[in-house]
Amino acid sequence: MAADLEEKTNRYGELLTEALDAATIAPPEGTPMADAADDCYEMAASYLEDGNHFREQDDLVNALASFSYGHAWLDAGARVGLFDVPREGHLFTVE
Numbered sequence: 736m737a738a739d740l741e742e743k744t745n746r747y748g749e750l751l752t753e754a755l756d757a758a759t760i761a762p763p764e765g766t767p768m769a770d771a772a773d774d775c776y777e778m779a780a781s782y783l784e785d786g787n788h789f790r791e792q793d794d795l796v797n798a799l800a801s802f803s804y805g806h807a808w809l810d811a812g813a814r815v816g817l818f819d820v821p822r823e824g825h826l827f828t829v830e
Contacts, residue, residue: 744786744795747802753781754809754826758818772817779805 758776762768782805789798813820813827820827 740795740799743800744790744802747799747806748783748786748790750826751779751786751802751806751809754806754820755783757781757826758813758820761816761819768817772812775808775812779793779808781805782808821825 755776760769760772760776760801762772786798786801786805787803789795809818809820810829812815812818813829820829822829
């Protein structure tokens, strides 16, 4: 079971890293929607940092939770148009 948790934690950390690299802010700079996108991106990046910290402390449960929350921020932002993201593949749940 611990091996499964470690594999899943590592996979979700990689997924969040890939998603952050793939997402770009969609709304024009200086608009309230761009500000919202910046906030969502910053939250996702912060959760990645938190997850990496927890993983370094061998706290895989909180690392996995952090990576999952971070990806949720990006995915939700993509669904409402805050980010331009790949429409195909495994990173986002947009059509």
